[in-house]
Amino acid sequence: MPAPVSGPRTLYDKVWDDHVVHVQEDGLTLLYIDRHLVHEVTSPQAFEGLRNAGRPVRRTDCTLATVDHNIPTAPRKAFTKTEDYTVEPDSKAQCLALEENVKEFGLTYFGMKDRRQGIVHVIGPEQGFTLPGITCVCGDSHTSTHGAFGSLAFGIGTSEVEHVLATQTLPQKKSKNMRITVEGTLLEGVTSKDVILHIIGVIGTAGGTGCVIEYAGSVFRAFSMEARMSVCNMSIEAGARAGMVAPDEITFAYLKDRPLAPKGEAWNVAEAYWRTLKSDEGAVFDKEVRINAADIVPTVTWGTSPQDVAPITGSVPDPAIISDPVKRKSVERSLQYMGLAPNTPMTDVKIDKVFIGSCTNSRIEDLRSAAKIVLAAGSNAKVASHVRALVVPGSGIIKEQAEAEGLDVVFKRTGFDWREAGCSMCVGLNPDKVAPQERCVSTSNRNFEGRQGPGGRTHLASPAMAAAAALYGHLTDVRKLLGKKVGQTIPVIKELQASTFWTDPVLAPPEPQQQTGDAIYTTSILKLPPSVTPSISKFAVLKGIAARIDIENVDTDTIIPGENFGCGSSREHAPWSLDDFGIRCVIAPSFAEIFRANMLQNGMLAIALPRDVCRSLGEDAETGEDLEVDLEKNEIRRPGGKPPVLFSIDLFQRHCLLNGLDYIGLTLQKLDAIEVFEQRRSTIWPWLDGFGYKGVKIPISSKTKVDEKLEW
Template structure:
């Protein structure tokens, strides 16, 4: 009898192309979503190596992070429409790359354009039982469908484009079980903030979380997507929900979902994707739904949660000095006082949008609070739909008029104020009630203060002018559902032909992807760009701070580049520089003796939590830091360091405390990878563990793409088996061997 498996085990095992004796796996990727921020360097790598995109049918691109969300009525082209030069370059670079490589693209004149994690599900590109990646940490969103979905860095974006695989080691299994009926006015965003507040932002490190229980079984797909989206904020590699009838009803009729007999076969398979009785979980968390109140954040981490009826914490009540310092630092940044009532906190801005809460259900929920009311004086409130299709549907239902009449700004689709990468940013000192997913320092703009909450709660804050309990404004005591009918958009209405991307070479691109890609270069080494890592020694900089997030390492406003270099000057910008741009002499990397540090020693753990973007390790490398020593790392950041020739070293906090003192005393350290030790000046050695395949690649400066393509036969054999078992995973034009034709024009629309 076979051993019982979890949902994660089943999906992972179904995608193993090859596994070595150390457990390192070549994992096949079914769906790859691409946007403009994390892809330029990946496409550049393909060009330099003479490689093609292996599976055009498994790749979908759009623009979302940089695009303005102002009216596009006068849009003619991106070059003239996007005013910020660095944002414009990233968007234009993606437009050029999708034409060059023949990738399906939803550009700014295409109604299907939107946030990557909104467009995948609404097109049926996201399907149960698939593996899905994107150069964006919130790819975990797609796990709501029973997919194994996770964020990757730019090096891995290139790897997937070239090989349709990724190198992985299996994560642990974690189950979060939520049972019971939610109280009136409590929704999935409250649930997820409560979960993160309970287990912490490192609670899921090294794990894939499966959400289960009667509470989540009753949730809509959009509610599940909000929870899966924020599983990354709990430190998890991914979050997953078992697919069920709610999942199937959502997907049926979507443009890229299977149809007819193929649909029936797919559903039969999808029904098997649930954890077996007796399957093993490494960690189980049980939560009673009745214990979950309407929840908001007060501080600078998603784990800083509190009931809307509660108060700001008092550092004097903290359990230890580290927790006290963390609370004090957050209160200072947020401009709050201990024991201040949450509902006394005034706001200047309200943002309803992001990949967490910008779908039609979210907008209906907010509109139900707003209808017939006005935005408070002095508050700027905006609503940003997650896609052009969401915007279109909301306008069909009249939600745009509800928001506009109340004084909200009704915008175009995009990431908008979720992060400071486009014109929709907070100014220093502004305070925002936000439906997004991160409240890190400077996340929505330098000096901006963010409180996370549900769409209903954000709408209530806009009306009240301060954080407010949405239950006081609910039109329906039980659910708070908007008093508008749900209008579905027919599939043919969604299939709007794109006017921006009709690559001349697209036919060739699909035909070439049918066979094995040409490998024109041998296995590359450090001479081609990957530096060898053997022994790194010298000055070590001490950083006594837990939960150092990627926005702190490199703020989002510095990510608008198409190169891997030049980011060192912006490393830890919020800590290194004063408001006037001058250096902060108190920050460690500005002090004599530490300006040339090659090693960073960090106390507190969970280093690199947050985004999947590789810009954080690029910034560290560009500054000169090649090794970071900490007691724990966020999973994606840990992976991204290896991909760029740098080393994350995990040691216990007791040893780190000694190394911190050495660093403060100016004593040099050595990180010896061949021997796997950290060596103190006095000769003491602290051993550390490292994956042997990764060690081999680092020490020899090897290119993982070339190494993977040595197993081309295994990948091709897997693809053949995949087509036989799960034919709906092959794009329609891919099997036809030609590009579909719509309106007489060549296009990649008809998959």
């Protein structure tokens, strides 16, 4: 069991400690989850699991659902039914499934007719659903965004979504503490997006593996909440479990009066608690990175991994000068996919599309930043004739605010397409796509092969850089436009108070499904049929042929084995598809954590071994002879009489795999501890119970009643 932190603690240590429900001897901790965001892609099988097991959602008051990934961003004025608006069959099915599920399970839902609908990671903070010091999860890797508020926020897979829906907890191993400090003053034209791209370029996409990153230093302290969110958003691209920024005056000002933020005396108590949420003097970090702000210039990506970054003043790399053969091959492959010749100056790269949006950069400040560049280019400026450019606000509310500020007019008259809120061209799950071999400058966070559409090529950049590229038709140093004096000959954007847009006199607060007295919610009463003991398939000995693939940073979108296996999204579909192919074990030098957890939840084994051992097992695989993975003996038996390779795996996970144990059933055995935690939570952090919509009273007494307990 890891020693509890007794001396000075980090921000992460503090939030973690405040959410411990139960600790096993091996350190596996049952963590209470304060906030759960749900979207249509990763939730259908989770609700199905609940339904099959006869389990309700434990805390409907702490769960918020919306549609974002699959939905078209075409005008919604004529929207009547999801069936008619969402055409693509899979998308339609997922959206309709969510609509049904939120009704059946009694969840608050912002659907396509609701002005509060938007990308989960935009609407959580916008509503004040996201608060400092909380734990927040979503079946989505970019949940790390919410760490900008000093919360512990991380992405989970579909099985874990089901686990949280059923128990409001998650079994977790504590990550390491990492701190990235950026001190100094940023150069003109350098934004938060450039800072995080630069960081990922420095530490690599596996740089934060096993860690929760705290962003510290004068640069982050000076950042707005929007800028902090863009940084924390991409912590996942840096390989980390989560990213955090300690809350401060900027955080409190952002949250004050948000619809779901605490009000009145509760606000004062909450703020006093939030002020304690910072790393203590002398707190120990397992990993420290220091970066000088003045070293960062506007940054773009050239390749198919977020770590493939270059300053806009630089050139496409030349694989010929890379000595490591695996790295060289990987760069060659990327350049071939991207259709780029080595040593081409970045500013010579001609583009076809521009996408300004996504959970990284679709907030009001991002839209203003892009509009400022357009304005700086002069009133006759136009999007280059060969470029199609899209601006997609992150939520209906942001769209309204932008329209009230006149940003839509600036974009539209310049030739940008102004859309409705959603994930849009960030991910090829809806009609906004990049066509094969088209090149897109995108303010999103992933440039994986096929990410924006099969064969599409992505260059990640800031909103300002994307706007400049749209006007010039090629990658452009935004400073070229900033050289002109913004504010003298150029019209200034009239920024409006965001709070004007939060309140909604038309839409009623969410309908509570069950009521106890005057409470907005009741925690669902857990009635568990004792006969229901779902299980996952057991893993003991696996014998069969193996496939060797020498590719690094294999992302879930193009799932194939390699180093840092499964980096990218929380899609449990990745292990499911491996399983469908009959692949039940993956051996790699390192794994993305969400991917590894998803494998375990499906009874599959992820074995991390040193790079040279992986190579030699790869050679064994090439002989076409069987390998035998024996979890009971923790060894991999090899062909040709070679000695077996030993591996280690967490004891509890091993136990669950060997016995095919269902994590939800195990957790429900700890129901008493969960209830005790909830009572304490209601007393110390009462603002976390229930939604804070107007006129709604929040219950103080204990809510959960357990009729029957699962016999294990």
